[in-house]
């Protein structure tokens with residue numbers, strides 16, 4: 001490996017860092033310096049929107065045996081952004097979401113959430129991060145013997161919300177997702193599309209700062225797809241950073257939001273640039 005250039009004072013470099021990662025960090029450090037100088041000059045001119053919520057630098061994920069699920073993925077997603085990940089089945093979309101939520105650890109590379117490397121988070125700090133992220137994966141993970149309303153209420157109960165606030169929020173979400181009549185139905189008795197919406201409602205119920213959703217419209221008709229997307233746009237307008245992995249072209253085709261396509265675990269295309 002060629003010798004790496006001098007490290008600017010104060011720059012934090014990860015362990016085991018190759019030349020490319022080093023260069024990315026150098027560039028980012030210089031941008032941060034610039035950002036700090038601008039902030040000192042005029043605090044109001046730097047908007048919160050421009051800060052990165054998710055940063056991935058040369059992230060790879062390998063599963064045993066010899067499965068390359070992600071390879072050298074670098075992307076920066078801003079606070080308050082709505083971001084689509086597309087790609088064929090097996091391209092690595094779910095894996096990327098699981099790495100962001102720290103459900104899986106990367107094999108290589110760096111992931112930062114709101115400026116903090118996830119690899120350094122343990123115990124209470126990791127639990128706190130997870131509380132700020134609402135996730136709806138394809139396997140739903142609903143409690144099959146509990147009702148739709150009980151499943152949605154869970155994330156609010158663990159953060160000690162008042163019962164009347166929980167009841168109001170659950171009612172509101174069930175109505176927005178056209179599930180009012182399923183309020184008291186055991187989730188094991190719901191259709192796949194209904195379970196999917198309950199999982200989404202559970203993910204967003206506690207107004208998390210980040211929402212990660214995997215195929216939110218996969219089992220839905222056009223009208224219900226529109227309801228789901230309206231709800232996600234509403235959360236985004238309220239400030240949530242949202243990452244949606246999808247095969248459903250109708251939800252991203254004419255959208256103003258960035259779309260990243262993964263192919264065999266690598267970034268194949270990305271509208272709007274990497275932002276690094």
Ligand SMILES: Nc1ncnc2c1ncn2[C@@H]1O[C@H](COP(=O)(O)OP(=O)(O)OP(=O)(O)O)[C@@H](O)[C@H]1O
Nearest residue numbers: 063064067069087088089090091092093094095096
């Ligand atoms: N736990 C695991 N163990 C081994 N291999 C895995 C595991 N999870 C995913 N993979 C493999 O990693 C690759 C990427 O899978 P991933 O689920 O991220 O793709 P995807 O783009 O989300 O696919 P889909 O659209 O079908 O959900 C695939 O080859 C998959 O078989």
